[in-house]
Amino acid sequence: MSTARADASDEAPAPSPKTGSRPDAASVAGERDNWQLIVGLEVHVELATATKLFSGSANRFGDEPNTNIDPVTLGLPGALPVLNRQAVELAMRIGVALNCTIQPCSFHRKNYFYPDMPKAYQISQYDVPLNIDGWLDLPDGFRVGIERAHLEEDTGKSTHMGGAGGRIHGSDASLIDFNRAGVPLVEIVSRPDIRTSEQARQYVTELRGILVAIGASDAKMEEGSMRVDANVSVHHPGEPLGTRCEIKNLNSVRSLGRAIEYEASRQIDLLESGATVRQETRHWDEGDGRTHTLRTKEDADDYRYFLEPDLVPLVPDAEWVNAVRTAMPPLPAARRATLADASGAPVTGEAIAVVVDRGQDAYILAVAAAGGDAGRALVHVKEAFADQGDNPVVPAADVAGLTRLELEGALTATQAKAVLADLVENGGGDAAGIAKAKGFEAMDTGALESLVDDAIAANQGAWEKYAGGEDKAIGALVGAVMKASRGQADGGAVTALLQSKRGE
Amino acid sequence: MSAEHTTAIEIASGVRAGERSAVDVLEQHLAAIAQGEGAIHAFNLVLTDEARAAAAAIDAAVAAGNDPGPLAGVPVALKDNMCTRGIPTTCSSKILEGWKPPYDATVVTRLKEAGAVIVGKTNLDEFAMGSSTENSAFGPTRNPHDTSRVPGGSSGGSAASVAAGFAALSFGSDTGGSIRQPAALCGVVGVKPTYGVVSRQGLVAFASSLDQIGPFSHTVADAALAIEVVGGHDPGDSTSIPRPAPDVVTILGDGVEGLRIGRITDLPSGADPDVVERLEAAFDALADAGAKVVDVQVPAFTYGLTAYYLIAPSEASSNLARYDGVRYGLRVDAPDTNSMYMATRAAGFGDEVKRRIMLGTYALSAGYYDAYYGKALKVRRLITDDFNRAYEHADVLLTPASPSVAFPFGDKTDNPLAMYLCDTYTIPSNLSGDPAMSVPFGTGAEGLPVGVQILAPALGEPVMFKVAAELERRAS
Numbered sequence: 008m009s010t011a012r013a014d015a016s017d018e019a020p021a022p023s024p025k026t027g028s029r030p031d032a033a034s035v036a037g038e039r040d041n042w043q044l045i046v047g048l049e050v051h052v053e054l055a056t057a058t059k060l061f062s063g064s065a066n067r068f069g070d071e072p073n074t075n076i077d078p079v080t081l082g083l084p085g086a087l088p089v090l091n092r093q094a095v096e097l098a099m100r101i102g103v104a105l106n107c108t109i110q111p112c113s114f115h116r117k118n119y120f121y122p123d124m125p126k127a128y129q130i131s132q133y134d135v136p137l138n139i140d141g142w143l144d145l146p147d148g149f150r151v152g153i154e155r156a157h158l159e160e161d162t163g164k165s166t167h168m169g170g171a172g173g174r175i176h177g178s179d180a181s182l183i184d185f186n187r188a189g190v191p192l193v194e195i196v197s198r199p200d201i202r203t204s205e206q207a208r209q210y211v212t213e214l215r216g217i218l219v220a221i222g223a224s225d226a227k228m229e230e231g232s233m234r235v236d237a238n239v240s241v242h243h244p245g246e247p248l249g250t251r252c253e254i255k256n257l258n259s260v261r262s263l264g265r266a267i268e269y270e271a272s273r274q275i276d277l278l279e280s281g282a283t284v285r286q287e288t289r290h291w292d293e294g295d296g297r298t299h300t301l302r303t304k305e306d307a308d309d310y311r312y313f314l315e316p317d318l319v320p321l322v323p324d325a326e327w328v329n330a331v332r333t334a335m336p337p338l339p340a341a342r343r344a345t346l347a348d349a350s351g352a353p354v355t356g357e358a359i360a361v362v363v364d365r366g367q368d369a370y371i372l373a374v375a376a377a378g379g380d381a382g383r384a385l386v387h388v389k390e391a392f393a394d395q396g397d398n399p400v401v402p403a404a405d406v407a408g409l410t411r412l413e414l415e416g417a418l419t420a421t422q423a424k425a426v427l428a429d430l431v432e433n434g435g436g437d438a439a440g441i442a443k444a445k446g447f448e449a450m451d452t453g454a455l456e457s458l459v460d461d462a463i464a465a466n467q468g469a470w471e472k473y474a475g476g477e478d479k480a481i482g483a484l485v486g487a488v489m490k491a492s493r494g495q496a497d498g499g500a501v502t503a504l505l506q507s508k509r510g511e
Numbered sequence: 512m513s514a515e516h517t518t519a520i521e522i523a524s525g526v527r528a529g530e531r532s533a534v535d536v537l538e539q540h541l542a543a544i545a546q547g548e549g550a551i552h553a554f555n556l557v558l559t560d561e562a563r564a565a566a567a568a569i570d571a572a573v574a575a576g577n578d579p580g581p582l583a584g585v586p587v588a589l590k591d592n593m594c595t596r597g598i599p600t601t602c603s604s605k606i607l608e609g610w611k612p613p614y615d616a617t618v619v620t621r622l623k624e625a626g627a628v629i630v631g632k633t634n635l636d637e638f639a640m641g642s643s644t645e646n647s648a649f650g651p652t653r654n655p656h657d658t659s660r661v662p663g664g665s666s667g668g669s670a671a672s673v674a675a676g677f678a679a680l681s682f683g684s685d686t687g688g689s690i691r692q693p694a695a696l697c698g699v700v701g702v703k704p705t706y707g708v709v710s711r712q713g714l715v716a717f718a719s720s721l722d723q724i725g726p727f728s729h730t731v732a733d734a735a736l737a738i739e740v741v742g743g744h745d746p747g748d749s750t751s752i753p754r755p756a757p758d759v760v761t762i763l764g765d766g767v768e769g770l771r772i773g774r775i776t777d778l779p780s781g782a783d784p785d786v787v788e789r790l791e792a793a794f795d796a797l798a799d800a801g802a803k804v805v806d807v808q809v810p811a812f813t814y815g816l817t818a819y820y821l822i823a824p825s826e827a828s829s830n831l832a833r834y835d836g837v838r839y840g841l842r843v844d845a846p847d848t849n850s851m852y853m854a855t856r857a858a859g860f861g862d863e864v865k866r867r868i869m870l871g872t873y874a875l876s877a878g879y880y881d882a883y884y885g886k887a888l889k890v891r892r893l894i895t896d897d898f899n900r901a902y903e904h905a906d907v908l909l910t911p912a913s914p915s916v917a918f919p920f921g922d923k924t925d926n927p928l929a930m931y932l933c934d935t936y937t938i939p940s941n942l943s944g945d946p947a948m949s950v951p952f953g954t955g956a957e958g959l960p961v962g963v964q965i966l967a968p969a970l971g972e973p974v975m976f977k978v979a980a981e982l983e984r985r986a987s
Contacts (some may be wrong), residue, residue, distance in 0.1 A: 078614055082833045084607070084715040085594040085616060087748050118829050118875075120852060127832030175848060183837075311875035313884065316720035316826060318749050 045240045047199035052224040053232040054097045060160045060191035061088030072184035080189045082125030094191035097223045099331045102138030105153045111322040112137045114315040119308045123163035131159035145209045152198030163188035204267040216339040239270045250284040256291045266291040350381040358389045366397030379407025400434045409438035419497045422447040462487035519585045519679040519733040526584035533569035533584030540586040543676045553672040555591045557631040565628045579626030588678035590669045591632035594713040603647035604637045606834045606859030608841045616713020618741045625740045633668030637861045639717045642933035646863045660917040663693030670697040673727045681727045688937025690725045691949040695912035695962025698951045700734045706944035707752035710745030716830040718823035721941040731979045735759040757972035763980040768801035773905025779813045782914040785955030793963040796985035807901040811893040815939035821874045821887035828871030895943040902968040910936045912949035912962035950979045
């Protein structure tokens with residue numbers, strides 16, 4: 008329900024965390040006396056709609072402040088909200104992608120005063136949200152339940168001038184930009200199924216990939232179009248769940264992991280010293296690597312939720328839901344599987360993850376379709392196409408040509424890299440022509456064999472070791488051949504020759 | 512209708528035919544305002560210059576052979592809670608001091624498109640909360656029939672402006688009776704359409720699920736025309752019914768032969784004898800005209816007032832939270848934001864508004880919601896169900912519009928509950944969303960006007976107007 012906010016500054020004395028003695032932060036809770044970490048995540052994403060949730064103003068990040076505004080955005084008297092159909096559709100896509108039930112739903116008002124909240128209430132979904140009861144599978148198959156994914160409007164953005172810590176309390180003045188007010192958000196609430204900070208990181212990474220893949224959001228944590236709050240508690244397995252704290256101001260996946268680790272340790276320290284954990288909202292400070300009290304349960308607002316009388320219930324009919332379902336693009340998990348099949352690379356490997364995240368998997372499949380080798384294309388694209396986005400400029404057929412030359416043994420790995428660099432630099436080209444222009448001609452076996460013999464002669468010690476069964480001694484021999492050929496020799500072919508000379 | 516008043520239909524037909532000048536019509540009304548407004552105080556703002564320009568444009572259009580529309584040259588007054596572009600819209604509250612809306616309410620747009628000439632913004636109980644217009648921050652409006660008495664409220668200025676001949680037609684908003692009760696007290700026709708027939712876009716909200724805009728007029732026919740002009744679907748209001756305006760003009764002469772007129776046998780008591788006498792006379796008149804009077808029961812009717820005073824303040828507490836001094840209107844400077852909120856709202860709102868904000872905030876609070884707001888919603892459902900059962904036996908229901916004729920100033924200002932009882936008979940239709948209207952039907956004590964209220968089922972405007980037209984014929 009809540010959006011990130013930093014309006015309270017009642018700093019409670021922090022317990023003294025034993026940061027110095029803390030082990031590597033991979034899984035603090037799990038390693039400390041059988042403590043079990045319990046994490047649930049609330050993720051707010053700004054939807055990539057053309058206009059706002061309830062008005063026609065543009066939904067665009069980075070514009071001049073207070074230019075994308077209108078009577079509804081500003082909460083002017085008499086202004087009424089009209090629900091944005093595109094926002095509903097994107098929210099339903101999220102529901103489908105997260106295996107949720109999409110249901111008839113309603114909007115409520117969440118009432119509280121804050122200067123960047125123009126109506127002094129936020130229109131949100133309360134007891135009957137659009138999407139419920141889904142799940143998200145992490146790449147390793149671990150399943151995290153999704154409680155709900157509901158629509159709501161964003162607030163404006165406050166900038167507090169002067170005073171301490173950029174908070175409203177004690178500041179000299181506050182500037183408000185209402186461009187963000189009324190931007191459509193979906194809040195995705197996980198079940199408290201996450202058990203490690205690494206799972207939390209994976210969850211957010213996977214969710215981000217899904218949101219981008221389905222066109223629901225650009226999901227940029229650094230720009231605030233994806234905001235993550237973590238509910239963290241610890242307990243001993245078999246005992247009741249511990250009191251949870253909600254951590255805000257997590258601006259990167261890395262911060263999320265660090266904050267969870269810190270918070271788990273803080274809570275364990277408290278409990279082990281006989282104290283109790285107080286239910287509160289805490290603010291992650293990237294600078295000092297700690298969480299700090301933002302507000303306690305006692306000073307939580309009473310939001311006085313009630314049904315928004317300016318809107319009617321949202322009842323997506325079956326036809327609409329089916330249309331959304333049918334139009335869903337493949338999700339990252341399926342795309343990773345497809346790419347793994349095509350390339351032979353491991354589905355959980357880094358190359359597959361990186362390339363799918365960049366949206367370049369379709370390109371690799373296009374290389375294969377053009378007669379290229381998907382496995383080699385995967386490596387090339389991962390290494391050389393980082394800046395090319397999901398629609399690389401190099402024609403897929405050109406990369407296909409390159410991988411064919413490699414397969415034929417016409418190019419060494421080093422030569423292939425050079426040709427690839429040329430393709431990237433010039434936006435494509437004929438790989439064979441480029442190789443020829445660069446003087447990359449495959450060495451015939453005779454020339455290669457004489458280089459190998461030279462290397463054996465010049466490195467008798469290494470050869471004796473290798474011939475005597477010391478495999479790693481081959482390195483010096485291959486290195487000598489590569490040096491003599493100025494990198495033109497094919498390392499695989501050199502190894503094969505040396506092996507045959509050893510009598511294999 | 513008094514002889515000196517010209518109806519909207521007469522004006523529009525004369526102007527459209529080129530037989531009357533819109534400018535002349537306007538000047539007659541401006542002269543009436545100049546003469547009478549000092550005693551009545553119907554307006555927060557008279558738009559003399561804007562109205563003259565609009566009237567001249569209407570005459571020019573007619574001269575050019577164009578039809579300015581069904582309300583050509585009709586001087587219209589608007590309750591000052593409807594947004595008018597570039598023109599102050601105050602809700603008779605200090606908190607909106609200096610605010611000029613950057614847009615017209617849908618109703619205003621449709622009126623202008625129909626050729627109406629907006630003559631001014633009328634006084635009201637602050638944010639439409641009240642039944643006498645005594646809660647205005649700018650002083651009360653006086654009843655044209657007796658200036659020592661209230662015009663009713665909250666749309667007292669709109670009712671008085673028509674009764675006094677300042678405008679041929681006016682518009683108010685009705686959340687719990689704020690059109691029908693002042694119409695009764697001022698001796699004019701006042702209509703609350705079915706919820707959703709008239710767009711609320713640009714109406715400053717009091718209680719969003721109850722608010723509905725409607726007309727005041729001298730005649731039933733003028734009110735019917737007004738509904739057809741401003742009614743009908745507006746995509747800018749999500750609660751607007753996706754249908755054209757009800758067809759109420761052509762059926763006015765149909766009569767009531769065979770219609771079943773319901774008498775609510777368990778109606779809350781408390782109406783003055785003179786009012787009850789006129790209600791009985793209305794039943795008799797309709798029976799004379801061929802209608803059949805039937806007894807019906809609406810058991811939950813009596814709980815309407817209680818439910819209303821939980822639901823309306825709850826919504827109001829939320830709707831009025833935006834007046835925080837941050838973006839527009841009054842701001843009382845203070846050292847920090849919370850103090851600024853408090854100082855601004857303390858200075859900007861009157862007592863009745865504060866009372867209702869506190870009531871509503873309490874009713875919605877954690878731990879009290881179920882007992883108050885939640886229970887009120889259940890009563891609301893019961894009232895709707897009871898009405899629907901009654902409409903299985905009757906086409907319309909008749910009740911008093913107000914328990915009494917216009918009362919003297921100060922009579923109820925020290926007793927909010929006595930003031931709230933003014934709306935006993937009008938509130939249930941707001942809770943059910945059904946249409947209702949008040950039609951003048953003779954006079955009561957001191958020769959003051961009495962209104963009879965006609966209630967109809969949702970979208971039952973046509974049958975409601977048939978009965979109203981018959982009562983109008985029988986009243987004169």
